Amino acid sequence: MAGKNFLKRIDWLSVFIYFALTAIGWLSIYSSTFTESNPSLFDFSTFYGKQFFFICVSVIAIVFVFATEANLFERFSGIIYTIGIVLLLGLFPFGKTIAGATSWYNLGFFNLQPSEIAKVATTLAMAKYLSDIQTDLRRQKDKLYAFGILVIPAILIVLQPDPGSGVVFFALTFVLFREGLPLYYMAIGLVVLLIFVATLKFGTIWVIIGVSILIALFYLTKRERVKISPLPIILFFVVSVSISFSVRFVFDSVFEQHHRDRFNLWLRLEKDPKKLEQIRKTIGYNTYQSEKAIESGGFTGKGFLQGTRTKGDFVPEQHSDYIFTTIGEEWGFVGTATVVLLFSILLLRLVYIAERQKNAFSRIYGYGVISILFVHYLINIGMVIGLVPTIGIPLPFMSYGGSGLLGFTLLLFIFLKLDANRLKEWD
């Protein structure tokens, strides 16, 4: 650490937003879980007491990260990744099961969730692999390798089973696109998703009509001279149609009922409004309650500690995955908009920082951080306000959870450390 100069090079805007979000999160956890009979602020048997302890641990971790030689993160990324995988594997024999998922180690005073640590490890490993001069994403083998790095932890986590956290790892594919993976992979993914949703919502016939119109438009707008072989077009048509046909089969036979219910709710597939309302209140109970709680906040909210639905525990998991509802109810639109803005500014700032990195490892790592934070933010808030089907993952920096907070803190501050070090080039 190089004293004054180092402090000057830290991106204080990101640090400020980090602490702002953490503080808002902690206040909301306090509001969600305190009881009037026990209003003590730092009782370590309570969620907010524990979270305060984790915030302290995170601050220590930040100091530790800043004090560490920047190049150590790159050098030890392989080892860190291996430790992460071993920890995930170790869960199968030694893990503690909470709510059906074997995702924790019992460390006595708190439970460690290795999947949160694995996010940091995987991001580091991915950055390390992609920044290697010998890696070329145009090669099939290297593509597979890169995918392997994120798929292995993802599979281990899905098997816990914690599918929500597993899905998050696929956020790192965005890094691959940044580093050379052609965009049409993403296009294919999007088209498949679109066909899936459109088939469920409108039916196969309309999908066929839509695809045909698309192809017709393509031919009408293309320049006269350009000759395109009809083969890929026919292939596209055939594949689209067969995907569309298989959607119903997958939906009806492969999916479980509770999956189907989530889609029924999300896409409003149930036509009978009474039945839909029934689904909303039973299967969609969480979302129903969280939407109602946020709605009841209005523009300015009910005030700190005044959220009636929060107090009544109407929203399940309100201190963890549904922490955003507390903000919605007690601070209203002013509060929710502030949080959305803080996240947006932080993410945009990180993109800016990532782009100014001279060193490939730092840049790729930065994109990994952005991807992971972004996917959490997108899915969590989207789920809470009813735009995305229910996937249980935390809101970074804000949701209750020691491993999560520590994981996200390390993820972010390693990047800030790398950025602060960007001009010194490995001294």
Place this chain on the structure above:
Amino acid sequence: MKKVLLSSIIILIGLTFLGRLSYLQIFSFSPNQILEDAAIKAIYDYPERGYIYDRNGKLLVANQAAYDVMVIPREVKPLDTIEFCNLVGIDKSTFIKNIKTAKIRSPRLPYVMVSQLSKEDYARLQEKMRKYEGFYIQKRSLRYYDTKSAANALGYISQVTPADLKAHPYYTQGELRGKTGIEKQYEDILRGRKGVKYIQKDRFNRDIGPYKNGALDTLPEPGKEIQLTIDKDLQEYGERLMVGKHGGIVALDPSSGEILSLISGPTYDPSLLVGRKRSANYSKLYYDSIAKPTWDRSLLAQESPGSPFKVINALIALQENVMTPDDKIRCYNGFYVGKNRTKRGCHCGGGLRDMNSGIYKSCNAYFAGTFKQIFDNFDTTDEAMDVWQKHVKSFGLGEYLGTDLPTGSRGRIPGKEYYDKVYGDNRWSWSYIVSLSFGQGEVAVTPIQLANMTAAIGNKGYYYTPHILKKIEGEPITDPMYTQRKYTTIDKENFDPVIKGMEAVYKTPGGTAHWLQVPGIDIAGKTGTVENYTRINGVRTQLTDHSIFVAFAPVQNPKIAIAIFIEHGYFGGRYAGHIASLMIEKYLKGEITRKDLEKKMLEKTLEKEYAKPYSGEPFIINERSW
């Protein structure tokens, strides 16, 4: 390009979130949230409804306790069902059905298992209830009637309807509210104000403490007791006389406009609309389309007033100086009107009539002549009609009186616009509408308007708007609407000859009610006999005349003005006249000296008369014998 892509996605998602949040929190937000908030339960503390007394402080309406057996399904432990059912007086199938419904509603919330047990049942149950877990008894307050009279005037209370809830945010589902009569009119006074406690609930609907430490809670304000202007004894007596007759009676105190009795026949016992049989009884009353017991005839029935209206014409003639009381008109057992000299009949016996005999013999010819004089006094018929209508309306006829009762009718005093429409502009004259001179034809009034008109005559030119509320919590009402005189357009001295004529109705042999004199009381009155028609199978058929009577007494300084309208009671001196005579005596003397007259009136009914149009057989009207 890829760098811009990621940034744009971040911005796009941020905007999407802000859009969705503003939809939820700004557009869907409802500010009335404390009542809609699923996390807050309002517990209401209902004050006792105010008692209702008559003008002399006699109790009319009080409250009685009723007891509901409530059940919280989740807390029910296995029990001896047969024993329980016997105890509360229901059968086993009802028990099973109710438990089922309660469970569907909510296993955690109380549900009414058996409603409105009597005090006796409650006493029996109270001790044994502890044995049955999950059941408890909840006290409710119901109306108790210390009279069998005045059902329509008192009105009833019932559960608020969805429409009420929309119009009056004060109420919540299941609360009681005055629906008709005084209960409706003075709902706010009688009801008081419920207290409320807000309780914070958790998602299992359990209470977890007061909301905001009770900062928004309020204490109940008790309902106020009110004293009516109704005289309980007179009201009950009048209703006894009305048994078997359809019609309306209104008695007023002319010196204050207070309604002494408001009788509509047939009536019903107000207690029928309380308790477990309420809805069955209500349907029975409501769907009785012939007797219409819930239709308050004293306020709503609009009929031609008949001969009592003659005195108004006499007053107008005097006021406009077109006649003196001594001017004479010859009656040819009728009179001749119009181009063709059509003869219209009169039952007075014929001969030369002045105002006095015109009134006491109720001579149609005399008043037709008077009417002609009024109209001849003006250059145009329109002008005459306007003056005539202005005078008539100044007696409170033809418009809503503005009583403090929630129902009423306007009646009808036609004006030139009306006849212009019927006959065409300027294509009619006094002879077309001469029926107005003796209160037949297009003119229509309600019994209460007629009583008020009588009071105005008794007061020689003014009246107080009739009202039924006397005191609130012992304090006399001060509303100027009911405490200030309203003057008619007739000067005081013009009333004397007319009142003389009305006295003569009783006092002169040949007066239409001279056999109905009350010994020791000077009464001024006027009979009325109104022809009326109905349609039977599409054929216009005349029915027996309505019997009408108006009177006030004592003539000097009147204490009571009364209007009586008996459907198909034949001429005015029959049913209406008898009842008026008895009620005036009852009110002024406190007892009846003419027991035979009273006995006759209590026993006579008109049921046969009312059955005639529905019999399907030909029938005769206006039968001589009775």
